[in-house]
Amino acid sequence: MIINGEAMVTPAVLEAMAGTKDARLHEVTTALVRHLHAFIREVKPTEQEWEYGVEFLGRIGQANSAVHNEGVLFSDAVGVSTLVCLLNNGANGSTETAAALLGPFWRDNSPAVPDGGSIVRGPTPGPKLFATCQVLSGGAPVADARVDVWHSSPEGVYENQDPNMADMNLRGQFRTDAEGRFRFTSVKPAGYPVPTDGPTGDLLRAQGRHPFRPAHLHFLIHKPGLKTLITQVFVDDDEHLESDVVFGVTLALVGGYKKGEGPAPDGSEGEWWSLDYTFHMEPGDSRLPVPPIQ
Numbered sequence: 001m002i003i004n005g006e007a008m009v010t011p012a013v014l015e016a017m018a019g020t021k022d023a024r025l026h027e028v029t030t031a032l033v034r035h036l037h038a039f040i041r042e043v044k045p046t047e048q049e050w051e052y053g054v055e056f057l058g059r060i061g062q063a064n065s066a067v068h069n070e071g072v073l074f075s076d077a078v079g080v081s082t083l084v085c086l087l088n089n090g091a092n093g094s095t096e097t098a099a100a101l102l103g104p105f106w107r108d109n110s111p112a113v114p115d116g117g118s119i120v121r122g123p124t125p126g127p128k129l130f131a132t133c134q135v136l137s138g139g140a141p142v143a144d145a146r147v148d149v150w151h152s153s154p155e156g157v158y159e160n161q162d163p164n165m166a167d168m169n170l171r172g173q174f175r176t177d178a179e180g181r182f183r184f185t186s187v188k189p190a191g192y193p194v195p196t197d198g199p200t201g202d203l204l205r206a207q208g209r210h211p212f213r214p215a216h217l218h219f220l221i222h223k224p225g226l227k228t229l230i231t232q233v234f235v236d237d238d239e240h241l242e243s244d245v246v247f248g249v250t251l252a253l254v255g256g257y258k259k260g261e262g263p264a265p266d267g268s269e270g271e272w273w274s275l276d277y278t279f280h281m282e283p284g285d286s287r288l289p290v291p292p293i294q
């Protein structure tokens with residue numbers, strides 16, 4: 001069709017896309033065009049503003065590298081990752097552990113650690129953490145599940161962000177025992193600012209938002225036949241629980257960290273903490289996500 005006025009643009013584009021063979025791709029792309037055009041009609045960007053918007057998207061792509069995923073970070077900061085997560089998890093009732101966004105820092109190849117082992121691989125000052133966890137499904141133990149654990153240091157950085165930290169520090173892969181249990185030792189994670197040196201940081205500053213995430217541990221639990229559980233468990237008293245910059249905190253995921261009294265379980269002196277947590281998995285798709293970084 002020859003376009004005669006702005007009102008014809010949307011139908012022209014939808015008509016051009018009508019031959020899309022894959023039904024789902026057709027559904028997704030036509031919805032995208034309809035919503036994008038509605039957004040443009042509502043906002044009426046100037047040409048200069050639209051140039052800026054397109055350049056902003058380009059900068060997100062340019063900021064991606066093997067060790068940094070700005071695309072995931074942007075999706076997280078505008079709440080889309082959490083929305084996708086909550087729309088795809090928890091539909092089967094209230095028995096499963098709430099899922100939380102994967103974030104940009106999961107690596108698929110953390111070293112295997114024996115049950116009860118430490119994931120501290122180099123000097124990492126901070127209070128010790130002793131975690132005792134169990135994985136259940138329908139009330140029964142999930143044995144021999146793969147459990148990836150990763151988290152920030154007590155200074156609030158991930159090992160891939162800090163050249164002084166040992167490779168794979170504060171990352172480990174465990175197997176649940178016959179009772180679905182796994183235990184590990186680490187240091188207590190701290191809250192941290194998400195990376196703000198790219199376009200997502202520019203957006204946060206322009207919106208007057210702080211960049212902090214409350215302290216948490218990440219877990220990815222994988223067992224064929226069960227829906228892969230990707231989640232985070234947040235430290236109870238963190239000042240940013242109610243204002244997580246990426247909207248990852250749900251009530252079910254806060255808690256279980258306790259300050260230890262007396263000597264630590266390994267006999268060491270100094271401040272220590274424990275975490276007790278039970279994860280509940282549901283039947284479903286056991287696919288692993290695409291790693292955001294290598």
Ligand code: BEZ
Nearest residue numbers: 073076103104105194246
């Ligand atoms: C994280 O928890 O690792 C994370 C999530 C979203 C943005 C940045 C970091």
Ligand code: FE
Nearest residue numbers: 103151152218
């Ligand atoms: Fe994190």
